[in-house]
Amino acid sequence: MDDFLFRALLGGLGVAAVAGPFGCFVVWRRLAYFGDTLAHSALLGVALGFLLELDLTLAVVAICMLLALLLFLLQQREGLAGDTLLGILAHSSLAVGLVVVGFQQTLRIDLMAYLFGDILAVTRLDLAWIWGGGLLMLTLLWRLWRPLLAVTVSPELAEVEGVPVRRVQLAFVLLMALLVAIMMKIVGLVLVTSLLIIPAAAARSLARSPEQMALLAVGVGALAVGGGLWVSLRWDAPAGPAIVVSAALLFVLSLGLERLLSADSR
Amino acid sequence: MPKISVPSARQPRQLLVQAQNLSLEVNGRRLLDDITFDLAAGQILTVIGPNGAGKTTLLRVLLGLQPGFSGRLWLRPELRIGYMPQRLAIDPSFPLSVHRFITLITPFPRHQVEQALAEVGASQVIDHPVQRISGGELQRVLLARALLREPDLLVLDEPIQGVDVHGQAELYLLLGRLRDERGCTILLVSHDLHLVMAATDRVLCLNRHLCCTGTPEAVVRCPEFIAMFGPQVGESLAVYRHREEHNHNHPQAVRPPE
Numbered sequence: 001m002d003d004f005l006f007r008a009l010l011g012g013l014g015v016a017a018v019a020g021p022f023g024c025f026v027v028w029r030r031l032a033y034f035g036d037t038l039a040h041s042a043l044l045g046v047a048l049g050f051l052l053e054l055d056l057t058l059a060v061v062a063i064c065m066l067l068a069l070l071l072f073l074l075q076q077r078e079g080l081a082g083d084t085l086l087g088i089l090a091h092s093s094l095a096v097g098l099v100v101v102g103f104q105q106t107l108r109i110d111l112m113a114y115l116f117g118d119i120l121a122v123t124r125l126d127l128a129w130i131w132g133g134g135l136l137m138l139t140l141l142w143r144l145w146r147p148l149l150a151v152t153v154s155p156e157l158a159e160v161e162g163v164p165v166r167r168v169q170l171a172f173v174l175l176m177a178l179l180v181a182i183m184m185k186i187v188g189l190v191l192v193t194s195l196l197i198i199p200a201a202a203a204r205s206l207a208r209s210p211e212q213m214a215l216l217a218v219g220v221g222a223l224a225v226g227g228g229l230w231v232s233l234r235w236d237a238p239a240g241p242a243i244v245v246s247a248a249l250l251f252v253l254s255l256g257l258e259r260l261l262s263a264d265s266r
Numbered sequence: 267m268p269k270i271s272v273p274s275a276r277q278p279r280q281l282l283v284q285a286q287n288l289s290l291e292v293n294g295r296r297l298l299d300d301i302t303f304d305l306a307a308g309q310i311l312t313v314i315g316p317n318g319a320g321k322t323t324l325l326r327v328l329l330g331l332q333p334g335f336s337g338r339l340w341l342r343p344e345l346r347i348g349y350m351p352q353r354l355a356i357d358p359s360f361p362l363s364v365h366r367f368i369t370l371i372t373p374f375p376r377h378q379v380e381q382a383l384a385e386v387g388a389s390q391v392i393d394h395p396v397q398r399i400s401g402g403e404l405q406r407v408l409l410a411r412a413l414l415r416e417p418d419l420l421v422l423d424e425p426i427q428g429v430d431v432h433g434q435a436e437l438y439l440l441l442g443r444l445r446d447e448r449g450c451t452i453l454l455v456s457h458d459l460h461l462v463m464a465a466t467d468r469v470l471c472l473n474r475h476l477c478c479t480g481t482p483e484a485v486v487r488c489p490e491f492i493a494m495f496g497p498q499v500g501e502s503l504a505v506y507r508h509r510e511e512h513n514h515n516h517p518q519a520v521r522p523p524e
Contacts, residue, residue: 028360150371153356160329160349161371161415200359207361 004120008229011122012243014130015186015195016221020136021214023196023221024178024203025172028152028210032197033083034071037090038180039192041067043097045181046114050104057129057181064177067093072173076166117188117240119229126185133182137175144171149210186225187240198247199224205258220250280307280421281343282451288327288337290320297323298335299475307418310445310452312462315472316494321455322352324472325423328453334512345419348412352423354404358397364388367396368411382410386440405437413444420444422454434458439466 022188042060049059067089074085097164113121122130141148147168150158153250158164159165203216227250283305290296290298297320306421313321326332329349356362368379383389388406391399399407412420422441438461444450456462462469463482471491473475478488485491 028357030357146371152360153362153367154351154354155369156326156329156331156351157349157354158371159331160347163371204359204361209361209363209366213361 004122005229005233007122007124007127008119008239009225011127011130011247012119012186012225012229013222014127014134015183016199017218018134018179018197019183020199020216020221021141022137022176022202023198023200023217024210024214025148025152026176026193026196027200027204032177032193033086033090035176035180035193035196037071037086037093038064038068038177039088039184039189041093041097042180042184042189042192043114044093044100045097047100047104049095053101053195057126057185060181060184061178063093065174065178068173068177069170072170088226093098096125113188114184115190116238117184117186117191119186119243120232121237122185130182137178140175144168148172178266187243191240191244194244195221195224195247198244200253202247202251202254205254205261220247220254224250280342281305282342283328283453284338285328286338286340288324288335288339290323290327290332290335292334296474298327301337301468301472301476302349303476303479305451305453307451308445308449309467310441310465310509311468311470312466313453313455313472314457314459314462315477316521318418319473321472325421325453325455329421342418346415346417348415348417348420349421350405350408350412350420351454354396354408356397360397362396362398364407365392366400368407368414370417372440374414378411382414383407385413386410387436388445409437409440413448418451420450420452420454422452424455424457428441434461441465 026032041063045060045063046056048054048063049056052059071086071089110118112118147158147163150161150163151165151168155165155169158168179196180189180192183195187195199217199220200213202220203213207213207216224243224247227246228239231237231242231246232239277302281304284344285304286302288298288301289296300326313324315321323332327335328341330346356451364383365376365379368374368382374382380392383406384393386406386409388403388410391403391407396404396407409422420441441452442456442465445452463486466482469482469485470479471485471488471494473490477490478485478493480488
């Protein structure tokens with residue numbers, strides 16, 4: 001196998017492994033729009049990273065975390081941070097990012113690579129980010145698992161029963177910011193949310209427990225990465241979108257499977 | 267402050283909760299206004315009042331879910347609270363069985379969960395998805411979950427919402443039994459005045475401020491209660507309550523609002 005292809009597959013699988021469990025929480029907690037907002041703000045991170053000559057991934061992580069923190073604080077105040085606020089933040093940060101990119105005439109940024117990903121150009125450094133960051137995130141998520149499930153079911157019940165709800169929520173939001181930064185490499189920031197929610201949604205019909213759903217989502221994500229890469233090589237399609245299309249097809253397949261299973265059990 | 271309380275024969279009146287001059291203002295709106303009451307062990311205290319009276323808000327303050335109130339709130343140290351919220355909004359995409367839901371925070375062994383569900387009459391749903399059980403079953407499951415924590419104080423928010431009349435009556439019988447058998451103190455918010463009057467030791471009538479508190483038969487004679495629910499309601503409840511008075515005898519004065 002070619003070296004770049006091997007790196008692409010390794011990067012894609014790494015992202016799928018992290019996106020699966022996190023994607024489940026995005027689906028359960030209805031945070032798809034929140035994920036979108038973080039992803040859109042990532043471009044601002046890219047632009048600022050170029051401007052200030054910082055490591056781009058680091059700049060994206062910093063900006064995403066800042067935005068996540070801002071949203072977390074705003075959501076503590078009642079009556080704020082609905083869809084509208086998320087929409088305003090998502091699109092204004094994307095727009096500011098585009099404007100900043102536009103001003104940098106000497107430094108040309110391959111905008112498409114950031115918007116839609118460039119899995120075939122994954123470098124060793126990217127792989128280090130994906131696997132290092134991914135392992136860290138999965139370890140932290142594993143430790144947060146029980147309280148996070150409890151907060152997802154009911155923050156009030158969890159609070160009364162002694163779960164430090166705000167700390168758990170904050171930790172999750174910051175982990176999401178880190179996740180967006182590494183996922184951007186593979187599918188691009190426009191499609192980050194889709195690789196979070198589609199495998200999780202496809203896993204739903206077969207899962208009987210939260211853990212099963214998380215593992216199945218990893219499996220679906222890995223299949224989608226493999227399928228997308230294959231399609232991309234075979235027909236020279238853009239890889240990021242091809243991965244998302246494969247995930248969507250797997251989701252449709254899962255609906256059919258669910259029908260079959262429910263017909264069986266009758 | 268003149269307050270007459272009669273010690274129960276069954277257990278000493280140990281205070282669990284003492285609230286003094288609780289007030290809460292959110293965005294310039296006063297949600298709770300100078301509320302003072304206390305809750306003694308072994309009592310069933312019901313909070314009634316019209317919509318928007320601050321009943322749930324008061325519970326939230328007591329549970330520590332609502333910051334920013336003024337006044338003094340004392341809870342007995344290491345008071346274990348079992349809380350049954352008004353509703354649960356669990357996304358249908360969350361694969362969660364009743365058993366898993368109950369053991370989410372504390373991993374009770376299965377036989378213990380079975381026992382708790384049996385106590386509230388909901389054994390049959392243990393392996394069902396928690397989103398697919400009926401409103402009445404969910405109330406019982408929530409109650410079983412709260413009971414497993416062996417609470418000193420059980421806090422229930424509108425436990426009869428979305429449950430039919432038969433289910434409501436059964437739930438109140440169950441609450442009475444829990445109090446008698448486990449010595450559980452119960453604080454609940456309710457809409458159904460008839461059931462409240464039949465199964466409660468003390469009533470706290472709330473309309474942002476405290477209208478009146480006392481025994482059910484005393485509260486129905488309170489002018490603010492009559493103004494709120496109409497004279498007919500008070501009379502019919504008084505009659506209803508009268509039939510019960512043979513076996514419950516807790517003479518207790520109404521505390522007038524300050």
